[in-house]
Structures are given as C-alpha cells and as structure tokens.
Amino acid sequence: MAAGVAAWLPFARAAAIGWMPVANLPMPVAPTNKNKHQDELIILNVSGRRFQTWRNTLDRYPDTLLGSSEKEFFFNEETREYFFDRDPDVFRSILNFYRTGKLHYPRYECISAYDEELAFFGIIPEIISDCCYEEYKDRKRENIERLMDDLEDNKDSKLPNMTFRETVWRAFENPHTSTMALVFYYVTGFFIAISVITNVIETVPCSSMPNQRDIPCGERYTEAFFCMDTACVMIFTVEYLMRLFAAPSRYRFMRSVMSIIDVVAILPYYIGLVMTNNEDVSGAFVTLRVFRVFRIFKFSRHSQGLRILGYTLKSCASELGFLLFSLTMAIIIFATVMFYAEKGSSSSKFTSIPASFWYTIVTMTTLGYGDMVPKTIAGKVFGSICSLSGVLVIALPVPVIVSNFSRIYHQNQRADKRRAQKVQKARLSRMRISKCGSSSAFLHSKRNGLNQSLELTGSLEEDQQLKKTTSLLESQHHHLLHCLEKTTNHEFVDERLYEQGYLQTALQNFPSQSPSLSSEEGITGTCCSRRTKKNMQPLSATHTHNLQELSALHIQCGEQQPLNTSRSSLNLMSDESGSLNCKSSGLVTTAIISIPTPPSNNSRASPDAPPPPNPDAPPLPNTGTDVVKISAL
Amino acid sequence: MSSRRRRCKRQLIKFTQHIARLITGTLNSDNEDEEQESTTVRYHPENLEQLQSQTHFSRQELQLIYRGFKNDCPSGVVNEDTFKNIYALFFPLGDSSKYAQFLFNAFDKDKNGSLSFEVSIFNLIILLRGTTEEKLNWAFNLYDINKDGQITKEEMLDILKAIYDLMGKSIHPRLKEEAVRQHVRMFFQKMDINQDGVVTIDEFIDCCQKVWLVFIFN
Numbered sequence: 001m002a003a004g005v006a007a008w009l010p011f012a013r014a015a016a017i018g019w020m021p022v023a024n025l026p027m028p029v030a031p032t033n034k035n036k037h038q039d040e041l042i043i044l045n046v047s048g049r050r051f052q053t054w055r056n057t058l059d060r061y062p063d064t065l066l067g068s069s070e071k072e073f074f075f076n077e078e079t080r081e082y083f084f085d086r087d088p089d090v091f092r093s094i095l096n097f098y099r100t101g102k103l104h105y106p107r108y109e110c111i112s113a114y115d116e117e118l119a120f121f122g123i124i125p126e127i128i129s130d131c132c133y134e135e136y137k138d139r140k141r142e143n144i145e146r147l148m149d150d151l152e153d154n155k156d157s158k159l160p161n162m163t164f165r166e167t168v169w170r171a172f173e174n175p176h177t178s179t180m181a182l183v184f185y186y187v188t189g190f191f192i193a194i195s196v197i198t199n200v201i202e203t204v205p206c207s208s209m210p211n212q213r214d215i216p217c218g219e220r221y222t223e224a225f226f227c228m229d230t231a232c233v234m235i236f237t238v239e240y241l242m243r244l245f246a247a248p249s250r251y252r253f254m255r256s257v258m259s260i261i262d263v264v265a266i267l268p269y270y271i272g273l274v275m276t277n278n279e280d281v282s283g284a285f286v287t288l289r290v291f292r293v294f295r296i297f298k299f300s301r302h303s304q305g306l307r308i309l310g311y312t313l314k315s316c317a318s319e320l321g322f323l324l325f326s327l328t329m330a331i332i333i334f335a336t337v338m339f340y341a342e343k344g345s346s347s348s349k350f351t352s353i354p355a356s357f358w359y360t361i362v363t364m365t366t367l368g369y370g371d372m373v374p375k376t377i378a379g380k381v382f383g384s385i386c387s388l389s390g391v392l393v394i395a396l397p398v399p400v401i402v403s404n405f406s407r408i409y410h411q412n413q414r415a416d417k418r419r420a421q422k423v424q425k426a427r428l429s430r431m432r433i434s435k436c437g438s439s440s441a442f443l444h445s446k447r448n449g450l451n452q453s454l455e456l457t458g459s460l461e462e463d464q465q466l467k468k469t470t471s472l473l474e475s476q477h478h479h480l481l482h483c484l485e486k487t488t489n490h491e492f493v494d495e496r497l498y499e500q501g502y503l504q505t506a507l508q509n510f511p512s513q514s515p516s517l518s519s520e521e522g523i524t525g526t527c528c529s530r531r532t533k534k535n536m537q538p539l540s541a542t543h544t545h546n547l548q549e550l551s552a553l554h555i556q557c558g559e560q561q562p563l564n565t566s567r568s569s570l571n572l573m574s575d576e577s578g579s580l581n582c583k584s585s586g587l588v589t590t591a592i593i594s595i596p597t598p599p600s601n602n603s604r605a606s607p608d609a610p611p612p613p614n615p616d617a618p619p620l621p622n623t624g625t626d627v628v629k630i631s632a633l
Numbered sequence: 634m635s636s637r638r639r640r641c642k643r644q645l646i647k648f649t650q651h652i653a654r655l656i657t658g659t660l661n662s663d664n665e666d667e668e669q670e671s672t673t674v675r676y677h678p679e680n681l682e683q684l685q686s687q688t689h690f691s692r693q694e695l696q697l698i699y700r701g702f703k704n705d706c707p708s709g710v711v712n713e714d715t716f717k718n719i720y721a722l723f724f725p726l727g728d729s730s731k732y733a734q735f736l737f738n739a740f741d742k743d744k745n746g747s748l749s750f751e752v753s754i755f756n757l758i759i760l761l762r763g764t765t766e767e768k769l770n771w772a773f774n775l776y777d778i779n780k781d782g783q784i785t786k787e788e789m790l791d792i793l794k795a796i797y798d799l800m801g802k803s804i805h806p807r808l809k810e811e812a813v814r815q816h817v818r819m820f821f822q823k824m825d826i827n828q829d830g831v832v833t834i835d836e837f838i839d840c841c842q843k844v845w846l847v848f849i850f851n
Contacts, residue, residue, distance in 0.1 A: 008701055012723045014760035015736055017768055018775045019796060021841050022820055039697060488797050490804040
C-alpha cells in the first residue's frame with residue numbers, strides 16, 4: 001500500500017516526539033517550510049483529454065516523470081498546463097497509480113503499447129499489482145515468443161564464422177537448414193523404423209516345414225536378422241557419437257533424455273556381443289533385448305507431437321499422481337470388502353486380498369473380463385458399487401490432462417514454471433532495489449546535508465541549489481531519519497557497505513573508530529572533525545584494498561546497481577561534483593556512500609566506497625542506465 | 634433437560650438439511666454467503682468547521698490530512714495494521730511494527746482498536762502544537778505501556794528496543810545488546826530522581842523540562 005505520504009507525515013513526526021526524552025544527543029534542526037504554496041491542482045492535458053489532480057498526488061513518486069521536475073519540460077506556458085502527446089486511455093491507468101498506489105493493467109490494452117507508455121512515464125512494470133500481474137506477464141511472454149518465432153523464420157542465413165562443430169550441432173538440431181542434415185534426418189528415421197519392424201517380425205512364427213513346430217523367424221534366419229541389427233546399431237552409434245562431438249555442452253547433452261534413450265537403445269546389442277559365450281547370463285541377455293523396443297522413442301526427435309505428449313505427461317505429474325493415489329486407495333478398499341464378502345462362498349476365486357486386487361482393477365476400469373465373479377449377494381452389491389465408483393475416480397483427472405495437452409500443443413512448449421520462478425525472483429529483487437532506493441536517497445541527502453553544513457564558507461547559491469533539489473517532503477522525511485539516528489546514537493549505513501564493513505571487522509580486529517565522534521562533531525563542522533575524517537580514510541582504505549578480493553562480490557553488485565539513477569539525484573550529481581572540486585580539503589564522506597566518485601577525488605574518496613575496480617570508468621552521471629526506481633515514498 | 638432436547642432438535646434439523654443439500658446438490662458456498670453479515674463500518678468525521686474550531690489546524694491542513702486519511706482508510710478509521718504499514722513506509726530499513734504498536738496504543742486512549750479521524754487529529758494537535766508540558770505528558774503516556782502511572786525499567790527497555798528496531802540492521806556501529814540496556818540505564822540515571830526504580834510523571838516532567846531542548850516542529 002502506498003500511502004499518501006504527505007498526509008501521514010504529521011503522524012510520523014508526531015512519533016518523533018516519543019524519541020525526544022530518550023535521546024542523549026541534540027536533535028538536528030528541522031527543515032523550514034520554504035515554499036509555502038498551498039496544494040494546488042495541476043492540469044495534465046493528454047492529447048486533448050484533460051486530467052486534473054493535486055500536485056501532492058504526483059509528488060508521491062518522485063522517481064517517475066510526473067513526480068519529478070522532468071514534467072516541467074512538458075509545461076505549456078500559454079495554457080498553464082502540462083501537455084503530453086500520448087495515449088489518453090493508458091494514461092488513465094497511470095494516473096490511477098498515483099492516486100491509489102496500485103498500477104492495474106487493463107486487459108483490452110495491447111501489451112507493447114502499454115509497455116511503451118510505462119517506459120515513457122518512468123514506471124517499472126514490476127509495480128503492477130498482483131491482481132493484474134499474472135495477466136500482464138502472460139501477455140508479455142506470448143508477445144515475446146511470437147516475436148521470437150518471427151525472428152526464427154527470418155533467420156535463414158548461416159551465421160558467419162561458425163566452427164565445424166557448431167555447424168554440425170546446428171544441422172542436428174534444425175534439419176531443414178541444409179540438405180545434408182535433411183538427408184541424415186530421413187535416413188536415421190528410416191533406420192529406426194526398420195529396426196523396430198525387425199524386432200517385431202523377429203518373433204513372428206514362420207514355419208519352414210509343415211511337420212515341424214512353429215519357430216519364430218528370428219531363430220530361423222538368425223544371420224539375416226543379425227546383419228540387419230548390426231547395420232541399425234552402426235548407424236545409431238555413429239549418430240550418437242557425432243551428436244556427442246558436436247554438443248556445446250557435452251555433460252548437459254549426456255544428461256538429456258534423448259541421449260539416454262539413444263544409449264539405452266544401442267547398449268543391448270553391445271552387451272550381447274560381449275556376452276554371447278557365457279551360458280549363465282544368457283537368460284539375462286534375453287531380457288536385455290526388451291530394451292531394444294526403446295528405439296521407438298528415438299522417433300520423438302522426429303515428431304513434435306510425441307515430444308509434446310511426453311512434456312504433457314511430465315507437467316501433469318501431479319494430476320497423474322492424484323489419479324494413481326486415489327485409484328490405489330479405492331482398489332485396496334474394495335478388494336478388502338470383496339474378499340470378506342466372498343469369504344463365505346465355496347469355490348470362490350477370491351482367495352486372498354491381493355488376489356482380489358485383480359478383480360477390483362478389472363471392475364473399476366470397466367473391463368470386466370469375467371474370470372473372477374462374485375457369487376454372494378453381498379459380493380454382487382459391493383461389486384456394483386465398485387464399478388460405479390471406478391468410473392468416477394478415473395473420469396475426474398482425465399479432463400485436466402486433456403486440457404493440458406491441448407494447451408501445450410497449441411502454444412508450443414514452454415518451460416512455464418521454471419520461467420515463472422525466475423520472473424518472480426527478478427520481480428521481487430527489482431522491488432527490493434526500489435525500496436533500497438528510498439533509503440539510499442536518505443543516505444545521499446545526509447551526505448549532502450553534512451556537505452552543506454561543513455562548507456562554512458559555501459556560497460549561498462550552492463546551498464540553495466542543493467536545497468531545492470530535495471522536495472519538502474523528502475527533506476522532512478530525511479530530518480526524521482536524522483532525528484532517529486541521533487536518538488539511538490547509531491548511523492544508517494548502506495546495506496552493502498554494512499556487509500562489507502562486517503567482513504572487514506570480522507577478519508581483522510581493527511578497533512573501529514567510534515562514529516559517535518564523527519556524528520557528534522559532524523554537525524558543528526569543526527576542523528577537528530574534518531581531520532578525524534581524513535585520518536579515518538587512509539586506514540580503512542588499506543583495508544578495502546586488502547580485502548578487495550573478498551568483497552569483490554559486493555563491489556560487483558555495487559557496480560551493477562548504480563544507486564544514483566533517480567532523477568533528482570541526477571541533478572545532485574552535477575552539483576556535488578562541482579562543489580567537491582571547489583573545496584580542496586575536507587571531503588565530506590560519511591563513510592557510507594558508494595557512488596562512483598570522480599577520479600580526481602578518489603584518493604581521498606569515501607573509504608568504504610568500493611575502490612573502483614575499473615578506474616577508467618568515466619564518472620558520467622549514469623545517463624546510460626535505464627534503471628528507474630520508484631521510491632517507496 | 635429442555636436445553637438438551639433443544640440442542641438435539643437443532644442438530645437433527647442441521648443433519649436433515651445437510652442430507653437434503655447432499656441430495657439436491659447445492660454447494661456449501663452458496664449458503665454461507667447468506668449467513669455472513671456485512672461487517673464493514675462506515676464512519677463519518679465531524680464537520681470541518683467544528684474541527685477547525687476545536688483544533689487549531691488551518692483549513693488546508695485539515696483538508697490535506699483528511700484526504701490522505703480517507704484515501705488509505707476508506708472506512709474512516711485506522712486500525713493497527715494500517716498504522717503499522719504506514720510506519721513501515723517511513724522507516725523502510727528497519728522493523729517498525731513494535732514501535733507502531735506502542736504509538737497506536739498511545740493514540741488509542743479508549744482502547745477500541747481503531748482510531749477515528751478526530752482522535753488522530755486531537756492527538757496530533759497535542760504533539761505538534763501543544764505546550765511542552767502537554768507533549769511531555771503524551772510522551773509519558775507512550776512510555777507507560779500498561780498505563781499504571783509509572784515507567785519501569787522493563788517498559789523502557791521495550792520502548793527502546795522498538796526504537797532501535799526502527800533503524801534496522803545496517804547501522805554503524807553495529808548494534809550490541811548491551812547498548813540498549815546502557816541507554817536504559819542512562820535514562821533512569823537522568824530521570825529517576827528518588828532512585829526508586831520507577832519514573833513517575835512528576836519526575837519525568839521535571840527532569841525533561843530541565844534538559845529539554847525546545848525545537849521547532851512546524
């Protein structure tokens with residue numbers, strides 16, 4: 001729930017009264033209400049349709065276009081309104097987001113149009129509330145797949161500079177790319193069919209002489225069948241080895257289902273070759289022949305439908321499991337009942353409960369062979385109940401399986417659940433980043449606040465500039481957090497640096513400088529505090545250097561998530577770099593900020609800021625990144 | 634005897650109803666909706682002019698506060714969960730639920746579990762525009778969790794822990810268990826004049842007025 005924070009700010013400041021008596025340090029000065037303008041209505045003209053709202057409503061999300069000063073670019077002086085040349089229908093949902101804090105995705109809207117509007121107004125799609133988020137993600141996924149399908153159709157030409165291995169792999173995966181691959185595809189298919197038919201015919205009895213008993217063809221024409229088998233296995237082996245050679249990741253290929261089927265298909269032959277002489281294991285050898293039937297599964301490479309069937313069964317595992325479980329329960333119940341019902345009658349086939357299982361299964365699946373029939377009246381009654389319930393139990397999960405199959409068949413294979421997991425995680429992490437945004441905004445302004453208080457001779461303009469960039473709401477909120485710090489005599493630290501610092505202190509028992517020293521004197525801005533800060537810096541700078549490898553992970557994260565991409569801080573960056581350059585000494589770093597400071601100041605830069613692993617990273621104010629955060633305020 | 638018979642009859646009726654439902658095939662959920670009564674509460678605040686005269690907020694301020702209030706609590710009253718959510722927004726780094734609970738109890742003087750708009754406004758008036766003594770009174774009320782007129786060490790420890798929780802984990806220096814107790818000890822050293830282990834309202838007000846730095850909260 002995104003509260004209209006401006007309205008609740010008095011409550012929060014009231015809470016601060018509770019801290020006063022317990023605080024041991026003097027509280028910072030409250031920000032004065034500079035701009036006393038009352039809450040005003042602003043008019044947003046979106047392609048002719050006028051929307052009106054309070055200015056405070058828009059200020060709730062200062063990281064979006066409407067909430068920040070970016071909307072001033074769209075201000076029309078003559079008509080005193082903000083004009084946006086965009087879709088008014090989509091704008092309705094966007095404005096509702098400001099009003100209610102929830103972003104909804106209207107179902108009739110095109111997904112890419114909606115995405116564009118969100119990007120224009122600087123709102124991340126992850127904010128879409130849970131009621132509409134599923135729909136949004138589904139539509140987006142469909143769209144992406146459709147685009148990918150289109151791309152694949154267009155992708156005819158071979159990519160240049162593919163190695164032989166890559167070419168072979170590509171030929172195997174997409175047979176229609178080259179004629180050679182197509183030929184190989186059909187040849188293997190043909191031989192699979194031949195092999196399967198051979199296995200079948202092997203067992204057909206073909207009698208040579210009328211008085212001899214029928215012997216299967218396999219034993220009659222042993223050599224012919226053996227040659228056929230050898231040829232097929234040759235082809236399969238060659239194919240398997242070529243695939244193994246061409247696979248980009250051999251380990252993953254060997255683990256995949258298709259390759260296991262391949263191996264199982266050709267292994268019996270080789271085992272048979274090895275073990276023909278040994279009489280003891282010939283029995284086992286015979287059973288191994290059963291596995292030759294697995295060659296039929298090799299067809300699944302050739303048939304999309306077969307693959308989909310396999311995938312359906314896999315994805316309906318829970319329904320199948322339920323079916324199996326309920327059937328088992330019912331079988332056991334009815335078998336027991338039938339056994340005891342039929343116990344009395346003589347010459348009953350129901351000799352034991354496991355023997356009754358067969359009757360129960362045959363009855364429940366409405367097969368009714370008739371080899372076991374109840375004779376007593378009780379047995380007949382229970383038998384009829386059994387067959388009726390069998391119909392029900394089996395009929396229930398089947399439609400689910402069927403609908404699953406048709407869904408997958410129509411929409412190609414998708415790893416739905418796997419991707420949903422990843423998406424959910426990514427969504428939560430983006431929202432967490434935006435939450436961190438608000439805290440980092442505080443840390444940032446704290447630094448600037450100290451900056452401005454230490455600059456005793458700072459010019460008035462710079463101060464005003466710095467002050468203007470944070471809205472009144474933000475400054476009051478930051479003041480509140482500052483009071484809290486004073487009450488508890490601890491300072492807020494950036495999470496990542498907190499962990500880093502923890503690592504440091506854990507590994508090296510360095511007596512940590514008491515920050516109370518710096519915080520107490522920070523406000524008063526004496527020279528001593530500056531010196532203490534300077535003394536603090538080189539010590540911990542060596543720490544960071546020594547532990548650079550250990551905290552490399554943290555640094556990496558720090559690099560990838562530039563903290564200062566909020567629009568307000570873009571302005572701040574330019575100001576602060578200017579002001580920092582003016583002051584020769586006494587860089588204010590409260591040892592907690594991890595922004596990539598300009599290289600000229602790096603030597604004295606914030607000690608716990610990750611020493612830039614790539615010192616050649618230009619200190620441009622992050623215009624390249626598109627990370628837009630919504631502050632939770 | 635008669636009550637037992639009545640109960641038997643009621644059970645029998647319910648059983649036959651159940652069987653009838655089973656046979657005719659009505660779903661359970663259809664019937665349950667009828668049994669549920671609407672439990673939403675609609676609460677209207679006082680007149681704007683009346684509030685304006687009772688409190689000393691300006692008209693615009695009242696409007697602004699009420700608009701935000703009504704936006705987040707359409708039923709017109711704040712309950713404890715909403716209160717906690719609001720504070721969670723202001724202190725995103727830490728866990729504000731305990732402190733919010735204490736605050737809620739301090740706001741909610743008649744203990745009915747929800748705050749109406751007037752109650753909130755009257756509290757705010759004291760906190761933002763009241764005299765120092767009124768503010769101290771309110772603060773004492775906040776600290777005195779069981780409202781017995783005395784602050785004990787345990788109550789203070791709870792309150793301080795809640796305040797420290799607001800900071801969260803990422804603080805510098807790292808929070809130690811002992812730090813909170815130390816803070817409590819310092820507080821009692823300052824406030825408990827007669828050293829009897831509890832702080833009464835008079836001790837509190839006397840002491841705070843001496844060391845209170847009056848600051849401007851507008």
